[in-house]
Amino acid sequence: MQVAYAKNTRRPGRWREEAEKQSYGALNAIGGMNRSGRYIYSPWDHCLRPPIDPVYRGPCPPNPDGTDLEDVYGSFYQDGTLTINSSSPSVNTPDGVTFYRMEMNSTAIISEEGLIKERTRLIVLDRGVYVVNYNFRVPATETVTGTIALLYDREIVPAMVTEINKDITGIGQAVSATSIIEVDSDGAELILGSTAQFQLTPASYSPILTFTIFSIA
Numbered sequence: 001m002q003v004a005y006a007k008n009t010r011r012p013g014r015w016r017e018e019a020e021k022q023s024y025g026a027l028n029a030i031g032g033m034n035r036s037g038r039y040i041y042s043p044w045d046h047c048l049r050p051p052i053d054p055v056y057r058g059p060c061p062p063n064p065d066g067t068d069l070e071d072v073y074g075s076f077y078q079d080g081t082l083t084i085n086s087s088s089p090s091v092n093t094p095d096g097v098t099f100y101r102m103e104m105n106s107t108a109i110i111s112e113e114g115l116i117k118e119r120t121r122l123i124v125l126d127r128g129v130y131v132v133n134y135n136f137r138v139p140a141t142e143t144v145t146g147t148i149a150l151l152y153d154r155e156i157v158p159a160m161v162t163e164i165n166k167d168i169t170g171i172g173q174a175v176s177a178t179s180i181i182e183v184d185s186d187g188a189e190l191i192l193g194s195t196a197q198f199q200l201t202p203a204s205y206s207p208i209l210t211f212t213i214f215s216i217a
Contacts, residue, residue, distance in 0.1 A: 011044060072126065073214035074116030076104040077207040083199045086162040089120050091154050091191060098194025099151060105212055114215070122190040122213070124183050129217040131156075134192055135177040135210045138164065146196025148175060153189050157181060164196070180216070 013216060080100065089101040101120035116123040124130070138144045143166055150160035162175035202208045 013217075014099070014161070034154070045182060069103075071215075072111050072128070072130075074110040074115045074117065074122070075108040075212045076110075076117060076122070076210070077106050077108060078104050078202075078209040079106040079207065081199060081201045082124060082208040084194055084197045086197065087165050088197075091193060092152065093142065093151065093154060093156055097156070097195065099149060099191070099195060100197065102194055102209055104192070104209055106207075120191065122211075124188045124190060124213075125186060126216050127183050127186060129182050130213050130215050131178070131180055132160065132190070133176065133212045134160070135174060135176040136162070136164070137174040137202065137206055137208055138166045138172055138198075142198065142200055144168055144196050144200070146194055148177075148192070148194050150177070150179075151189075151191040151193050152181060152183075154191070158212050176180075208217045 021043060040072060053107065084100045084102065090098050092098050103120050104117075105119070107117055114125050115126065132150060134150065135150070145165050146163075147163060148162045150157045157179065159179040160177045160181075162177050164175050166173045171205045189190050190213070193207065
C-alpha cells in the first residue's frame with residue numbers, strides 16, 4: 001500500500017493515544033492542542049472539541065464535520081459485460097489525456113452517509129483520509145492494451161495507475177492498485193478511467209471491475 005495523493009489542505013488529526021498529545025504552553029496542564037489549533041484535547045472527556053472553554057468536562061459534542069468518518073465505506077463492481085467504446089462517457093485530464101469512464105453498476109455495500117454512487121463516478125461528501133482499491137480483470141480470450149487509473153476531481157492519482165498489455169494467450173490477466181488518498185474538499189469526484197476501448201464479459205464468479213473505499217481518518 002502506498003501513501004499516494006494529498007492536496008494542499010490538511011484535515012485535523014484525531015488523537016488516538018495518550019502519547020500523541022502535544023503540549024502548547026499553559027495548555028499542557030489541561031490537555032493538548034493539535035497543529036491546526038481548531039480543536040483541544042481534553043483528558044476528561046477524551047474527544048476533540050472547539051477551543052471555547054479548555055476546562056470543560058462535559059460529554060463530547062457531535063462531530064463538527066457532520067459525518068462519522070469511521071462509518072464511511074463502499075464496495076462496488078460491474079455486473080455483466082463491461083463495454084468501453086468511442087461513445088462512452090469520457091473525461092480529459094489537465095495534461096490532455098482522455099479517459100473513458102468505467103461503469104460499476106452494482107453495489108455490494110455502502111455506508112448510510114458520506115458517499116454518493118452514480119453510474120460512472122463516486123462522490124465523496126466529506127473531507128478525510130481514505131483507503132482506495134480497484135481490481136480490473138481481462139478474460140483469457142480477450143485483448144486489452146491501455147492504462148487504467150483513478151481520477152480525483154479529473155486529475156490522475158499517481159499511485160493508482162496501472163498499465164495493461166494483454167494479448168490472446170489463453171491466460172487471463174488482472175491489474176490492481178491500492179493506496180491512501182486525502183480528500184480535501186466536500187463533494188470530491190472519483191472516477192475509474194481507461195484509455196483503452198473493449199467489450200469484456202466476465203466468468204460467472206469474477207467481475208471485470210471492482211472498487212473499494214473506506215475512511216481511516
